Amino acid sequence: MGNLSALKIKSLKEPGRYSDGEGLILDLKGPGRGHWVVRVQYAGKRRDIGLGSLDSLGLADARAAAGEIRRQARSGIDPLAKRRREKVVVPTFEDAAKAVHAEHQAAWKNGKHQAQWINTLETYAFPKLGSQLVSEIEGPAIRDVLAPIWLAKPETARRVRQRIGAVLDWSYAKGYRASEAPMRSLSRGLPRQPRKDGHFAAMPFSDLPAFLLRLRQRSSVTRLALEFLILTAARSGEVRGARWSEIDQAEKIWRIPAERMKAGKEHRVPLSDAAFDVLKRVARFKSDFSDLIFPGQKPKKPLSDMTLLKVLQVMEVPVTVHGFRSTFRDWCAEETQYAGEVAEVALAHTIPNKVEAAYRRTDFFEKRKMMMAEWAKYCFDCV
Structure with missing residues (x-):
């Protein structure tokens, strides 16, 4: 039995705090006016948690509510955090999708993409x-x-899959879900999409900006290497073996020596501001014992190709690392007016025609410099 009774509470006149025992307290403001408080210990700290007013909560109900709060605290549950979660109004998928669209469309420069993003969800989801x-x-x-x-x-x-995932990940970040989007199970629940040709599995360039946003949610040498690979359209081996001594900081040029190139010729890569920013971010991982820009677990050893692929597998993106070069090439062909030769030089492809190769005396560096700047702009302005 507690210290209080319904009859005793009615007889109380003086304002003050009256204990019923086990942490339950009546904070009386005047005859018949006051509210209930329960005092508990959680994580080594004392907390007073309000239960309700005296006129809406009788003694029996107050004791029951206090008992539940004490049980939660003993079980390792933060009663205040639990109460805050219960007050959250969880939105429907449609409302959440519209909120995500409203928050992000200002950053989308492409008006067509703004409309398509929500239209596909309206149609299919x-x-x-x-x-x-x-x-x-x-x-x-x-x-x-x-x-x-x-x-x-x-x-x-x-x-549609990517956009559903974006809505659910946003909901998780807002506290509306207990977990991120459950995309892993989909790979087992859907049939394999057939490839149209024998090329490396590539991401459609329209999906790339959203992918890069996800990639940037965490920072590691491997993720930075993958971002640099995408922004430079370079091969995996060229990026993994990249060295600080190959970077012209003043001119923002990456000079890859002939011995590291597939064609056996030195290749100059113009670095966009975004690509140069990757180098600034990866500089904090630089080792005094190695010149590698993207070192592996052992500073003097480069990352392995499988390490880059692992990032894609963890993110559940069904493409290959090499496929991003195809993504870049498709973008060049469909979204720009640059000649095919300029894109091919950017990819460091050899010229099959020996006569044409003998007469080409330029590497289109200035045109490639503009093209790579536009590529970077597309990657981060069209989300």
Whole structure:
């Protein structure tokens, strides 16, 4: 039995704090007016947690509420944090998607992309997911959205998948979900999309800006190497073996020596501001014992090709590292007016025609400098 009773509470006149025992306290403001407080210890700290007013919560209910709070604290649950979570109003997928779109569209320079981003979700995701709370959406529900278009419209399906993931990841960051988007299960629940040719699996360039945003959410030597590879359109081995002595800091040029190039000729790479920024960020990993820009676990050893591929696997992106060169080439062909020869030099491809190769005396450096700046702008302005 506690120290208080319903009859005693009615007889109380003087304002003050009256203990019922076990941490339950009535904070009386006047006859019949006051509120209940329970005092608990959590993580070594004393906390007073309000339970409700005297006129809305009787003694029996106050004791029950106090008992539940004490039980949570003993179980290692923070009662205040739990209460805050319970007060959060979880949005539906449709409301969350519109919020994400509103937050990000200002950063999207391409008006067509702004419209397409939400339109694809309205067409394919809202009919099945729109009314569901984001906290309740799991892999099977996403799979059911994608299954009808996964083989019929593979590129559209990949975009819908990425955008659903973006909405759920945003919801996780806002505290509306207990976990990030459950994309891993989808790879087992959907059939393999057939390749149209024998080329390396490449990411559509329209998906690249969103991928780079995800890549930048964490910082590591491997992720920075992958970002640098994408921004320079270089081969994996060229990036993994890159050395600080090859970088002309003043001119922002990366000179790859002939012995490290597939064609056996020195290759100059103009560094966009974004690519140069990667070098600034990776400089904090620089070792006094190695000249490697992207060292592996052992400073004098470069990253392995599998390490870069592992990043893509962890992010559940079904492409190859080499495929990003195809992504760049497709962008050049479809989104720019640069001649094919300029893009081919940027990729350090050899000229099959020996006569043409003998007469070419330029590496189109100034044109490539402009092209790589535009490529970087596209990568980060079209999310």
